[in-house]
Amino acid sequence: MNREVALSRLKSEDFDLLVIGGGITGVGVAIDAQTRGLKVALVEKNDFASGTSSRSTKLIHGGLRYLKQFEFKLVNEVGRERAIVHKLAPHLVHPDKMLLPLIKDGNYGYLLTSMGLSVYDILAGVEGNDKRKMLDKNEASSMEPLLRTEDLEGAGFYAEYRTDDARLVMTLAKTAWREGAVLCNHIEAKEFHYNDNQKVCGVQLRDVKSGEEISLSAKQIVNATGPWVDLLRDKDHSKKGKQLFLSKGVHLVVRHERLPVKQTVYFDNTDGRMIFAIPRGRITYIGTTDTPYEGGKEEPGTTKADVDYILEAVNQMFPSVKLQAEDVESSWSGLRPLIHEEGKSVSEMSRKDEIFDSPSGLISIAGGKLTGYRKMAERVVDRVVQQGAFKTKASSTATQELEDAAFASYAEVQALVDRLFTEYPKLLPDFKSAEYLVHNYGSASESILQAAQKIELPAELALAAAEVDHCLQNEMTLDLLDFFERRTGRLYFDILSIPRIRQVVSMVFAKFYGWTAAEIETQEARLDEAIDRVKAW
């Protein structure tokens, strides 16, 4: 994806559809519409996935908790979508078994959990070995020796998937681009343009990097701005009826040695909320909170109360670990754009997506989940096609091959990790580094290793230089933080690697963009701020 090409097309062409917002919802809509034959542009005011779509629990899951709210249709849809997304991007969406410990007098008893997980499997179409198993107390504590035992009654063991939300957005963005859509980051939609019939027919855009204004015409416009949806509805004078309600969710990161869970554990806290502890490479991350939020949307931040809440829950479930605030090496917080429901608590509000139609023709989409992005996009584009009276093909995204995902099966992903680990011992000193590369870049991994082999630097730095070059050439990576936070996830999952490689990464950026010394300083300062932010509360 090339930003200069994108800018020049945004300035000179008209489009069938403009999508505002480069999170999972927006890029999902862009692919669906472009592959049906519409001419699509997408603008994102910050970096792709910089909103909620890089701040989730990073699971592609059927939403077991929604069973409690009797949302059978939702569980059925997202449950089946899990399998489709796994098939489309097997390097990014990994099968992950979950352990659900059952505690005496907890939220659910043995029988209810057993029945609930069976219904969950049926609704989601789970088959074979992946079907739920019920474990007795001894089996549960040998599966996870860290669990408290005094009131442990057993556990449920069932299948979900783990992903990297920001990488999934990037893969979808690149696929939409490959199919002919124009996508551009750091472009803000400022105002709507209307025709004589008061129908929305374009948008005033601002290039956040240069300050330049662009007037863009589009026959249809979709507002996919997540937590910002109501701001744009307001600009369109259509914020009437249902409105958004924002709920903040925080995750904390500790070294895996400090919370060495053997697999993901999903447990109930004393207040009835559910908490995940998810092992991932050299760390384990834990969360999440679910609290009403009304502050600034860009960086909701982590507070001491958030940290205390999560650590207390973890220490109760795994009493021997005794986690302290000092163990937390990184954190992130995101905003769930929920649809407000009178009289319901945050946890009870539905996570279903909803489309808002404005009299001007603006189509806004909010709510939903990462997991259900494809179906959500299909519904939005159906609406666009109907409203715009376009003649198009049917949606084909269920079988559309994604960029960097040329794998026929998950076994092929694992085989690639094994082969690269064997063939590139200097660049990939341990198995986890091979996994990291393949899980991030899929079928593009080997070209990064080949480029690294030609760079005369110590192995770790050569690989970092090749990796950043790949992101600069292919992934519209503008700032150091885009690379460290969203292209690689290092800010969260490997923050200790940043001091080791940042000088080389910064040099590659500076050379690629011709940065001055002052620009390098500004970029470095923003990275430092982010490193401080993820540990400040």
Ligand code: FAD
């Ligand atoms: P966003 O990702 O927020 O995208 C909206 C984009 O619009 C932003 O990037 C923003 O910069 C841009 N934008 C705003 N205004 C403008 C403008 N004027 N011009 C241009 N661009 C603009 N779902 C799951 O399936 N699995 C999970 O494990 C999971 N865990 C979650 C945990 C937490 C704590 C949270 C908060 C959510 C979780 N979700 C999960 C839900 C999921 O993350 C969200 O539903 C999804 O990411 C929302 O994506 P979006 O594209 O609608 O919004």
